[in-house]
Every structure is written in structure tokens, then in C-alpha cells.
Amino acid sequence: MGKYYVTTSIAYVNADPHIGFALELIYADVLARYARNHGDDVIFVTGTDEHGGKIAERAKAAGQIPQEYADAISNRFRELTKTLLISNNRFIRTTDPGHEQRAAAIWKQLKKDIYKGKYEGWYCVGDEAFFTDAEVKANNGICPAHNRPYEKLTEENYFFKLSAYTDSIKQAIKDGRYKIIPPTRRNEILAVIERGLSDISISRPKEKISWGIPVPGDPSQVIYVWFEALMNYITVLGYPEHADFKRFWPADVQLIGKDIIRFHAAIWPAMLLSLGLPLPKKLYVHGFITSDGKKMSKTLGNVVDPFEVVKRYGVDAFRYYLLRHMPSYNDGDFSQERFKEVYNGELAHELGNLVQRTVAMAIQYLKGEVKDVPPPEHDMKAYEEAIDACRFDQALEVLWGQVRGLNQYIDEEKPWEIAKAGEVDHLNEVLAYLISSIREIADLLAPFLPETAAKISAAVGSNKLQSINGTLFPIKKQ
Ligand SMILES: [Zn+2]
Known part of the structure; x- marks a missing residue:
């Protein structure tokens, strides 16, 4: 292990x-x-x-x-x-x-x-x-x-x-033993180090x-x-x-905000070198979040309270918005309006709808018993590479590509018409493909939206499908 x-x-x-x-x-x-x-x-x-x-x-x-x-x-x-x-x-x-x-x-x-x-x-x-x-x-x-x-x-x-370690730190960053991502941050700190550390x-x-x-x-x-x-x-x-x-x-990855990069990419490695210890393998530097395009401040009254957003929309919606809509390699903006749009669109309409209608059809037409569900077969290289590079936004982009593709597949195949025509084998085949794909999505989604992934797995994970407990992402009108 x-x-x-x-x-x-x-x-x-x-x-x-x-x-x-x-x-x-x-x-x-x-x-x-x-x-x-x-x-x-x-x-x-x-x-x-x-x-x-x-x-x-x-x-x-x-x-x-x-x-x-x-x-x-x-x-x-x-x-x-x-x-x-x-x-x-x-x-x-x-x-x-x-x-x-x-x-x-x-x-x-x-x-x-x-x-x-x-x-x-x-x-x-x-x-x-x-x-x-x-x-x-x-x-x-x-x-x-x-x-x-x-x-x-x-x-x-x-x-x-600190000055004694300037060259060793520079070398470690340059040859990738101490990997700093994104590259913009790596270049920024290299420039600081090249001017010399006092x-x-x-x-x-x-x-x-x-x-x-x-x-x-x-x-x-x-x-x-x-x-x-x-x-x-x-x-x-x-x-x-x-x-x-x-x-x-050494740490496999350390995460910090961009304001404390000098402490972590210059002072900390020097301390480690002085102790004779290996440097962390990777330092990931994330950006800042503005609120409606402005820096958050109590005076402006635009401070986003994470506890409040979670109370209103649920923890996974909050996690999703930050992971997908804050650029992983840059600063991002949080707007209540955009949040609601994303919630109703990508979560309720796209993911929620895909899972809910698939499960509902399987239960209605096949009593929840879909036969011969194939093992998942997608090539997940893009997803894995994205996570390795801390491109959380891209990893979810890849996943949502699948979610959209499957919704389109349903719209084109129209399982309700296949059911009406009584083509049971064909219907089973279509639903088996959907279930297999949704199982995989639940697995890949688990690190990002743990609560939702668990609900989906509970519904589609076994041979007898179970209805989803409640609605995955109930539409928010207000
Ligand atoms: Zn000050």
C-alpha cells in the first residue's frame, strides 16, 4: 500500500x-x-x-x-x-x-x-x-x-x-524535485529567488x-x-x-493560497534543507475569491459565509461550485446569482435529472431489475491527469461531458417509446448501458461530491435498483 x-x-x-x-x-x-x-x-x-x-x-x-x-x-x-x-x-x-x-x-x-x-x-x-x-x-x-x-x-x-540555501532551492524547483503548480506561481517565486534571498x-x-x-x-x-x-x-x-x-x-502535496508563497517556497524549503530533510514533492498554490467582482470586505457587505451557503444549498452544491467554477490555476469570483444558475442547471437539471429519470425508468419498466450491466469502459486518462495536476475544474469538466452525453443518449433513444413498443431486450440494453455509466460517474464523483456520490451509489449500486431518497438537487426558485 x-x-x-x-x-x-x-x-x-x-x-x-x-x-x-x-x-x-x-x-x-x-x-x-x-x-x-x-x-x-x-x-x-x-x-x-x-x-x-x-x-x-x-x-x-x-x-x-x-x-x-x-x-x-x-x-x-x-x-x-x-x-x-x-x-x-x-x-x-x-x-x-x-x-x-x-x-x-x-x-x-x-x-x-x-x-x-x-x-x-x-x-x-x-x-x-x-x-x-x-x-x-x-x-x-x-x-x-x-x-x-x-x-x-x-x-x-x-x-x-536563508541566503545560504538560495541555490539549492532554485535548483530543486527548476529540476522539478520540488514541483510548484501552477506554472505562473512557479515562475513568480523563481524570480524572487533569483533576485537573491536575504x-x-x-x-x-x-x-x-x-x-x-x-x-x-x-x-x-x-x-x-x-x-x-x-x-x-x-x-x-x-x-x-x-x-x-x-x-x-516528504509531503506528497502541500496546498496554500497565493499570498503565502514566499514562506512556503523559500523559507520552508530552506528550513528543511538545514535539517537535512527532503523537500515536499508538490506545492499547489490556489488563487483568491472575489465576491461579485469585488474584494470581500465587511464594509462592502459582500462577505460570503461558507456556513450560510451550505445551509441553503447543501454541502455538495457548495463544493461543486468552488471546485468547478473557481479556476484551479487562477483567481475566481463567487456570485449568488451565478451560484443559483449553476445549481439549477448543472446540478439539478443535468446530473440530478440524468440519475433520477434513469432510475425511475428502470423501476417503472423493469421493476428495477436491469440485467447484464456491463463493467464501466470509459478511458479516464483525462480525469486522472487533471487531478494529478490539481486541475479540479478540468476533472469535473470531463465528468460533466459524460453527464451531458448520457442525457443526450436518453433523449435520442427515447426509452419510453421502446417500452411502449414492448421491445424488452432493447430496453434492457439501453438501461444497462446507462446504469453502467452512472455507476462509474458515482465513483469518479466521490472525491468531489461525497454525499451525492453515496446517494447515487445507493440507488444504482446493486442488481435491484432503489429509488433515490428524495430529490438529488431540488430546483431553487428563489
Ligand atoms: Zn499590515
């Missing part, structure tokens, strides 16, 4: 879950389910990133201690995984004692690449990130994302020798930011939140001694 290790980024607990993270969870879930269906042993991890000044700030504003605040938001993310039928088998929190201990141990192992130096530069606690003079100047001293002045820092910090500050004074993991041997400093958060991908496997780590590392 093969192994498959897939991770999402871990969500920062400074706000409730948003649709962008839902998208990432769903993508990762498809890969995990697909690997399981192929017989792989899968570890699928998501979780929450909980340290840093911003969390301390938010907690204070809410009148809570940081841990209380982090607990509440982390639970919301856990709820989201349940609501979206995400099949992760681990959920890591960076405040787990296991992570904290292992992160400190990793720091010690990285020692040869860590030195103390003076950091002079800028910081935005909203991003929990350091900025260069040039970046600050370009924004006239105010962070545009958070509308607050950059903080000028002059502090003694620890640094990590050493990075990886700690903050405890007096400025106390909510973090102390630097081993120096209680006056805490580890920079990003630096320890990245370690979650191996601490969760029990690095260094646990059997899971030995079996499952």
Missing part, C-alpha cells in the same frame, strides 16, 4: 473562517479522498496557527486571555471541516504542547544556521511580517492591508541563514510579543510566529522519532 501525505496551510485564528480557506480545505479533501480510493494510506492534516502579537491584541480587545480566544476561533475552523465534509484525520494547533516542544527542539537542530544580529527595519503586526525600507516607502509608511503605520524596529533578534529575522523580544514559543536557551525572545508555524507540517507527524514521520515525510 502506498502512502499519501497532504496538508493545507494552517489558518491564523485572528478571524472567523472565510471562503478562501474553505476552498483550500475542499481542494485538499478531493486529493485525500482520491488517494484513499486508490488504496493509499493517507494522512491529511489541517489546523490552526495561534501565536503572535495579533492574537494577543485581538484577545485583549475581546477581554479574553489569548488561549481562550484561540480556543474559540480554532473550534470554528474545526466546525468548518465538519460542515464541508472534510476528511482530514488530524487537526493540529500550534498551541498543542506537542507542537511547542517539537518546535523548540527543531530550533536547536537549526542552530548552525541561526545567529544573533541587530534587526533594523519595519514590522506590521496585522501581517505579523517584516517589511523593507522600499516596501514601506512605496506605501508612504502606512500598511495598506491594515491601515496602520508600520512599526520601526531596532532590536536584537535571531536570524536564519537572511531573515526569526524571533521577537518577549517584552514586545509575549504570546509565542520561547527561544530555547534565551527566555528574553520568542520564536517568530511564522517560523514555528511552518514546522507544523513535520511536528504533526511526530518529527523526528515517530514512525509516521519516517513513513509519511
Whole structure:
């Protein structure tokens, strides 16, 4: 049995879950389910990133201690995984004692690449990130994302020798040992690396930011939140001694959003190389989601709440819309109107109708007993290649090509006329072909729309067809 290790980024607990993270969870879930269906042993991890000044700030504003605040938001993310039928088998929190201990141990192992130096530069606690003079100047001293002045820092910090790994990372990306998809993102990060990577500050004074993991041997400093958060991908496997780590590392695929590519495609691989560990095989970088063509914001009131959409349309409809209608290699747009159109058209009218009328005819004309259903015979190469390349949109496009083809087949064959003419053998042949094809669609659909696939399989999976329990996707008028 093969192994498959897939991770999402871990969500920062400074706000409730948003649709962008839902998208990432769903993508990762498809890969995990697909690997399981192929017989792989899968570890699928998501979780929450909980340290840093911003969390301390938010907690204070809410009148809570940081841990209380982090607990509440982390639970919301856990709820989201349940609501979206995400099949992760681990959920890591960076405040787990296991992570904290292992992160400190990793720091010690990285020692040869860590030195103390003076950091002079800028910081935005909203991003929990350091900025260069040039970046600050370009924004006239105010962070545009958070509308607050950059903080000028002059502090003694620890640094990590990122610069030492520039060439090895570049080489690994170029020769495909560390595969970054889509190609646009690969080229983007290669350009950054080719300009040269500077050493990075990886700690903050405890007096400025106390909510973090102390630097081993120096209680006056805490580890920079990003630096320890990245370690979650191996601490969760029990690095260094646990059997899971030995079996499952390197990750088969890591999923992230495009805003954190520098952390994952430059800093993280450098840390791994410093530890003498292999790099992940693949990094998939997804795009952002706008709402009705605009960036989502509370002020505009166009924030899409994943919980609400699922409540209204069901989890599979939500998964379908994101998987098929967000371009897998680009940014996408979420519009309520378009969502309804897709729901009524592709789900209710095309998929729902295909399955429902086939089952209804088989039950009405043949008492649900269709003989000699052939094994599925489609060539699924295009579907498999699409999943391998994280082209979720294309994989579903391929499937829907079949759905449409079968609806057309029904319209042309007109089984109701064959039944009227009493041609039982011919009728059986037509329905057997349909059932065989629908069984295959259910299998291929399972990683994408698990609930729907299970309902379809329950109806057509055995020799005696069962009516569908309810309507697959009841038409929404409003
Ligand atoms: Zn900022």
C-alpha cells in the first residue's frame, strides 16, 4: 500500500473562517479522498496557527486571555471541516504542547544556521511580517492591508541563514524535485529567488510579543510566529522519532493560497534543507475569491459565509461550485446569482435529472431489475491527469461531458417509446448501458461530491435498483 501525505496551510485564528480557506480545505479533501480510493494510506492534516502579537491584541480587545480566544476561533475552523465534509484525520494547533516542544527542539537542530544580529527595519503586526525600507516607502509608511503605520524596529533578534540555501532551492524547483503548480506561481517565486534571498529575522523580544514559543536557551525572545508555524507540517507527524514521520515525510502535496508563497517556497524549503530533510514533492498554490467582482470586505457587505451557503444549498452544491467554477490555476469570483444558475442547471437539471429519470425508468419498466450491466469502459486518462495536476475544474469538466452525453443518449433513444413498443431486450440494453455509466460517474464523483456520490451509489449500486431518497438537487426558485 502506498502512502499519501497532504496538508493545507494552517489558518491564523485572528478571524472567523472565510471562503478562501474553505476552498483550500475542499481542494485538499478531493486529493485525500482520491488517494484513499486508490488504496493509499493517507494522512491529511489541517489546523490552526495561534501565536503572535495579533492574537494577543485581538484577545485583549475581546477581554479574553489569548488561549481562550484561540480556543474559540480554532473550534470554528474545526466546525468548518465538519460542515464541508472534510476528511482530514488530524487537526493540529500550534498551541498543542506537542507542537511547542517539537518546535523548540527543531530550533536547536537549526542552530548552525541561526545567529544573533541587530534587526533594523519595519514590522506590521496585522501581517505579523517584516517589511523593507522600499516596501514601506512605496506605501508612504502606512500598511495598506491594515491601515496602520508600520512599526520601526531596532532590536536584537535571531536570524536564519536563508541566503545560504538560495541555490539549492532554485535548483530543486527548476529540476522539478520540488514541483510548484501552477506554472505562473512557479515562475513568480523563481524570480524572487533569483533576485537573491536575504537572511531573515526569526524571533521577537518577549517584552514586545509575549504570546509565542520561547527561544530555547534565551527566555528574553520568542520564536517568530511564522517560523514555528511552518514546522507544523513535520511536528504533526511526530518529527523526528515517530514512525509516521519516517513513513509519511516528504509531503506528497502541500496546498496554500497565493499570498503565502514566499514562506512556503523559500523559507520552508530552506528550513528543511538545514535539517537535512527532503523537500515536499508538490506545492499547489490556489488563487483568491472575489465576491461579485469585488474584494470581500465587511464594509462592502459582500462577505460570503461558507456556513450560510451550505445551509441553503447543501454541502455538495457548495463544493461543486468552488471546485468547478473557481479556476484551479487562477483567481475566481463567487456570485449568488451565478451560484443559483449553476445549481439549477448543472446540478439539478443535468446530473440530478440524468440519475433520477434513469432510475425511475428502470423501476417503472423493469421493476428495477436491469440485467447484464456491463463493467464501466470509459478511458479516464483525462480525469486522472487533471487531478494529478490539481486541475479540479478540468476533472469535473470531463465528468460533466459524460453527464451531458448520457442525457443526450436518453433523449435520442427515447426509452419510453421502446417500452411502449414492448421491445424488452432493447430496453434492457439501453438501461444497462446507462446504469453502467452512472455507476462509474458515482465513483469518479466521490472525491468531489461525497454525499451525492453515496446517494447515487445507493440507488444504482446493486442488481435491484432503489429509488433515490428524495430529490438529488431540488430546483431553487428563489
Ligand atoms: Zn499590515
